[in-house]
Amino acid sequence: MNRLDHWSGVESRSRAELRTLQEEKLRLQLTALYRRSPFYQRKFEAAGAVPEDIRMLEDLAGFPFTEKQELRDSQRACPPLGEHAGALLVDIERVHATSGTTGTPCYVGVTARDSALWREAVARAYYSQGVRRESVVVIGFGIGFFVGGIPVKQALAAIGATTVPVGTGATDRLIDTLIDLQADVLTCTPSYARHIAEHLLARRGIEPSDLGLRRVLVGAEPGGGIPAVRAALQETWKATVTESVGNGDVIPIHSGECEAQDGNHFLVPDMVLAEVVEPSSGAVLDVDRGLTRGELVLTHLDRQCGALVRFRTRDHVEVRSDPCPCGRTGPRMVCLGRTDDMLLVQGVNVWPSAVKDIVGGFAPRVTGELRIALDREGHHLDPPLHVVVEVNDRAAIEPGEIERELRGRIVASCSVSFVAAGTFPRTQTKEKLLWRRDLDPDPNSAGA
Numbered sequence: 001m002n003r004l005d006h007w008s009g010v011e012s013r014s015r016a017e018l019r020t021l022q023e024e025k026l027r028l029q030l031t032a033l034y035r036r037s038p039f040y041q042r043k044f045e046a047a048g049a050v051p052e053d054i055r056m057l058e059d060l061a062g063f064p065f066t067e068k069q070e071l072r073d074s075q076r077a078c079p080p081l082g083e084h085a086g087a088l089l090v091d092i093e094r095v096h097a098t099s100g101t102t103g104t105p106c107y108v109g110v111t112a113r114d115s116a117l118w119r120e121a122v123a124r125a126y127y128s129q130g131v132r133r134e135s136v137v138v139i140g141f142g143i144g145f146f147v148g149g150i151p152v153k154q155a156l157a158a159i160g161a162t163t164v165p166v167g168t169g170a171t172d173r174l175i176d177t178l179i180d181l182q183a184d185v186l187t188c189t190p191s192y193a194r195h196i197a198e199h200l201l202a203r204r205g206i207e208p209s210d211l212g213l214r215r216v217l218v219g220a221e222p223g224g225g226i227p228a229v230r231a232a233l234q235e236t237w238k239a240t241v242t243e244s245v246g247n248g249d250v251i252p253i254h255s256g257e258c259e260a261q262d263g264n265h266f267l268v269p270d271m272v273l274a275e276v277v278e279p280s281s282g283a284v285l286d287v288d289r290g291l292t293r294g295e296l297v298l299t300h301l302d303r304q305c306g307a308l309v310r311f312r313t314r315d316h317v318e319v320r321s322d323p324c325p326c327g328r329t330g331p332r333m334v335c336l337g338r339t340d341d342m343l344l345v346q347g348v349n350v351w352p353s354a355v356k357d358i359v360g361g362f363a364p365r366v367t368g369e370l371r372i373a374l375d376r377e378g379h380h381l382d383p384p385l386h387v388v389v390e391v392n393d394r395a396a397i398e399p400g401e402i403e404r405e406l407r408g409r410i411v412a413s414c415s416v417s418f419v420a421a422g423t424f425p426r427t428q429t430k431e432k433l434l435w436r437r438d439l440d441p442d443p444n445s446a447g448a
């Protein structure tokens with residue numbers, strides 16, 4: 001590995017050097033925001049926080065958090081972009097929408113400068129994952145509204161790679177493109193990468209590995225960080241699978257893996273400040289003290305439209321800051337899941353992604369697809385945790401085998417039942433592992 005083969009020099013800058021830059025940018029960003037955004041004026045005043053008083057990064061802890069619901073309310077009160085936007089529509093180059101898990105989309109506007117920074121951020125991540133000028137990349141992400149569409153296309157163009165923006169909803173066309181153009185890179189969600197592989201085998205009779213893809217770059221949902229999911233994808237495609245992580249309200253990609261495949265480096269220290277907080281108290285955790293687990297909180301350092309301060313991403317991450325052979329200094333994080341998805345069984349936190357990882361370990365007897373069945377609203381579950389697992393061969397496996405493994409590793413009582421391979425709908429966008437069985441008893445549409 002070439003030690004300093006990075007897209008931007010900022011990726012290998014020392015933390016001390018970055019601190020000076022970040023403190024300066026933070027002061028400027030908060031001061032500008034206070035002037036431009038009635039939303040933040042009110043919030044800062046209510047908290048007694050004065051932007052000019054920012055001397056060091058730690059002073060940010062005196063500023064209030066921003067919750068997603070506040071952004072929705074702000075847009076409802078002041079359409080279309082909200083009181084927090086701090087920019088006029090005439091200055092906006094493009095408007096995206098973030099996928100609203102609650103149904104209401106949130107509009108995200110970018111100025112020309114914001115858009116250029118997004119392109120730069122995404123280019124760092126794709127370059128770190130091995131995309132070069134010679135690469136032929138097929139994009140299987142939604143190209144339209146989704147924040148990960150157009151910015152990915154622009155970043156790949158900046159790198160100079162050849163891109164084929166197929167998008168979602170056209171699996172056969174995507175497969176034809178992979179074959180006709182002899183593409184070496186596919187980028188999409190991990191669940192779509194799996195769906196394409198299944199489609200190739202079942203409908204076209206082609207082994208995915210025969211396509212000769214070298215890399216599958218996944219993102220937009222946690223799968224790529226789940227060891228069993230990654231291992232299965234690498235085995236199926238015989239390709240290197242790496243992931244990147246972003247946040248639609250903040251930046252399409254803030255972290256991406258290098259070739260060491262050992263967690264996502266935070267790649268945008270000059271654009272966004274990352275904090276990890278203890279979710280219930282909001283206390284800031286020190287990521288330099290070994291392995292830290294908590295909720296990722298992001299603050300823009302350089303954003304004209306819709307800059308956010310201490311935005312609660314609801315992403316639970318595990319962060320390490322030990323050195324990496326690639327020379328990038330950004331701490332590495334793995335996303336464990338979303339707070340909204342976390343279940344509580346007998347006082348134990350259970351991540352659906354952890355369940356998926358454990359069940360995936362039984363492949364090829366299981367397909368790796370599963371749903372956690374819920375019988376009512378809410379995240380507190382009465383035991384046992386009911387997991388419905390797709391199996392390839394019912395004769396080859398007993399539910400008890402998976403139950404014992406789940407019980408041993410997630411320390412909650414579990415019951416497992418089986419359904420046939422192909423029962424659960426495959427998704428081309430974001431996968432849902434939770435199934436409200438009381439609302440929709442048909443497993444063939446669970447999580448669709």
Ligand SMILES: [Zn+2]
Pocket residue numbers: 258259260265324325326327328
């Ligand atoms: Zn690295």
